Amino acid sequence: MKYCFGIDLGGTTVKLGLFDTEGTVLDKWEIKTRSENGGANILPDIAEAVKGKMEEKGINTADVVGAGIGVPGPVTNDGYINKAVNLGWNERFNVEEKLSSLLGVPVKAGNDANVAALGEMWKGGGAGAENVVFVTLGTGVGGGIIIGGKIVTGSHGAGGEIGHIVINPEEKKRCGCGKTGCLEQYASATGIVRLARKKLLDFNGETVLQMESVTAKDVFDAVKAGDAAAIEVAEEFGRYLGYSLSIVSTLVDPSIYVIGGGVSKAGEILFDYIKGPYMEKAFFANEEVEFALAELGNDAGIYGAAKLVLQ
Ligand code: ZN
Numbered sequence: 568m569k570y571c572f573g574i575d576l577g578g579t580t581v582k583l584g585l586f587d588t589e590g591t592v593l594d595k596w597e598i599k600t601r602s603e604n605g606g607a608n609i610l611p612d613i614a615e616a617v618k619g620k621m622e623e624k625g626i627n628t629a630d631v632v633g634a635g636i637g638v639p640g641p642v643t644n645d646g647y648i649n650k651a652v653n654l655g656w657n658e659r660f661n662v663e664e665k666l667s668s669l670l671g672v673p674v675k676a677g678n679d680a681n682v683a684a685l686g687e688m689w690k691g692g693g694a695g696a697e698n699v700v701f702v703t704l705g706t707g708v709g710g711g712i713i714i715g716g717k718i719v720t721g722s723h724g725a726g727g728e729i730g731h732i733v734i735n736p737e738e739k740k741r742c743g744c745g746k747t748g749c750l751e752q753y754a755s756a757t758g759i760v761r762l763a764r765k766k767l768l769d770f771n772g773e774t775v776l777q778m779e780s781v782t783a784k785d786v787f788d789a790v791k792a793g794d795a796a797a798i799e800v801a802e803e804f805g806r807y808l809g810y811s812l813s814i815v816s817t818l819v820d821p822s823i824y825v826i827g828g829g830v831s832k833a834g835e836i837l838f839d840y841i842k843g844p845y846m847e848k849a850f851f852a853n854e855e856v857e858f859a860l861a862e863l864g865n866d867a868g869i870y871g872a873a874k875l876v877l878q
Pocket of ligand 1: 730731742743744745746747749751
C-alpha cells in the first residue's frame with residue numbers, strides 16, 4: 568500500500584491527513600501553528616508530526632508518494648511563497664523545497680483556497696465536474712478556480728482571488744487588501760454584518776436584528792423567519808455575489824459554483840438570493856450553471872492537498 572499526506576496550514580492550527588492513493592483518509596489530526604520567530608518552527612513542526620505518524624503506523628519513506636500543503640498566501644506553480652502574514656513569513660522562499668528536504672519525500676504546495684477548491688472538486692460538492700469555481704464565504708471571501716481538473720494559479724499565485732473583484736467602484740471604505748469596493752466587503756461574514764448595520768440605520772419596520780450584536784448567522788436565521796430587514800440585506804448580499812459570479816463566468820465558464828465557508832452554513836437558502844442576480848447579468852452562454860454547497864467543511868484543505876501530490 569502507498570500513502571500520501573495532505574496538510575492544511577492555517578494561522579492558528581495545522582490540519583494533517585494521512586491518505587491512501589485512492590484518496591481515502593486513514594487518519595487525521597492537528598497541531599498548533601507556532602507563528603512566532605518569523606514562523607521559523609512551522610515547517611520543522613509539520614515534518615516532525617508527519618514523521619511521528621509514519622513511525623506510529625510503521626510506514627516507510629519509500630511507501631510515501633509525497634505530501635501536499637495548502638498555505639495561506641499566494642504560492643507560485645514552482646512552490647515559491649512571497650509572504651504569508653498570518654504565519655509570520657515575510658521572505659520569499661520555496662516551501663516545496665524546504666519541506667521536502669525536511670521530510671525526504673516530494674512536496675507540492677498551493678494557496679489554501681485553491682487547494683480547498685481542488686478538494687471539493689475531487690471528493691466534495693463539485694465531485695465529477697472538471698470546471699469548478701469554489702467560493703468561501705468566511706471572515707473574508709476566498710476563491711479557487713479549477714479548469715480541466717487543474718488549479719488556475721496564474722503568474723503570481725494569485726489566480727482565483729474572487730474576493731477582490733471590484734464590484735462597487737463608489738465604495739469609500741477600504742478592504743483588507745487596501746483597495747476599495749471589493750466583493751469581500753459585502754459577501755464575507757463581516758461584509759454581511761456591515762450591510763445589516765447599514766440597513767438598520769434607516770429601516771423603520773419590525774426586525775429581530777440588533778445593531779450591536781448582529782452576525783451573518785443572525786441575518787440568515789431571520790431571513791428564514793421572514794424578517795423584512797434581513798431579507799433586504801440578503802438581497803443586497805446576493806446582488807453583489809451574483810453579479811460578481813456572472814463576471815467570473817465570462818472569464819472561466821465553470822459548470823458549477825461550490826459555496827463554502829462559515830456563511831454557507833445558512834444552507835440552500837443562499838442560492839435563492841444569488842441565482843436571480845446571477846441570471847440577470849450572466850452572458851447567455853453562461854446561464855446554465857449549477858450552484859452547490861461545499862461538502863467537506865474543514866477537511867477540504869487536507870483532501871485538496873493530498874490531491875496535489877496524487878495528480
Ligand atoms: Zn480587496
